[in-house]
Amino acid sequence: EAGVVQSPRYKIIEKKQPVAFWCNPISGHNTLYWYRQNLGQGPELLIRYENEEAVDDSQLPKDRFSAERLKGVDSTLKIQPAELGDSAVYLCASKPGGSTNEKLFFGSGTQLSVL
C-alpha cells in the first residue's frame, strides 16, 4: 500500500515568489493535515481537512498561505508571496475518516528554502 505522497521533495525559491506543495493521502483517508516544521522544532499544525472541508485552519497565516482540497482527495498548499521565514519542511499527513484516535500517517515532506 502506498503511503502519503508529497511533491516536490525539495524547493528553492527567491523571496516574494509563489510556491505550491502537493499531497496525495493514503487511499480512503478522509482526514488530511498540513504541518510546518522549523529546524530543530516539532511539527506545527497549519490546517486540517475532513473530506473537502477545512475544519481547523486557525493556525494558517491567511494573508499569504492558502490550501485547497477540491475533491476531498489530493491537496495543495500555496504560499504567495514567500518570505525568508517560510523556510521549513512542510508535512502532509492523513488518517481514515471517522477515526477517533490520532494515529496519523505522514509523508516525507517538502523542504522549502527561501533565499
Place this chain on the structure above:
Amino acid sequence: DAKTTQPPSMDCAEGRAANLPCNHSTISGNEYVYWYRQIHSQGPQYIIHGLKNNETNEMASLIITEDRKSSTLILPHATLRDTAVYYCIVSGTGTASKLTFGTGTRLQVTL
C-alpha cells in the same frame, strides 16, 4: 491538550533497552498518551498510544504510571535504525483533538 516534558537527548547502546521518559502531570482523564518518532529527513512515524493500561506492539512498549502523570516508552532491543527524535504527545479524542508536538527526545543509538 496537556503539555509534556521530555529530556532533550539520550544515548543507548545497540542491543540494550532504550527507556524514554515523559512527564505529563496536567493530563486529564480522557486524554491519551501518543508516541511518534522522526528519523532524519522523514516524516513522523506513529509508534504506540495508550490511556491508562500498559500497551505493547511490535515496535515498543508503553508504560503509564498509575496516576497517569508520566509514562515511559521502551524499545526492548535498540538498533542503529532506532536513532531518531521521539515525541511524547498528549491528546484527547474527537473532532477537536489534535497532535501538538514539542521538541522531543533525540535518541542516539551507538555501537
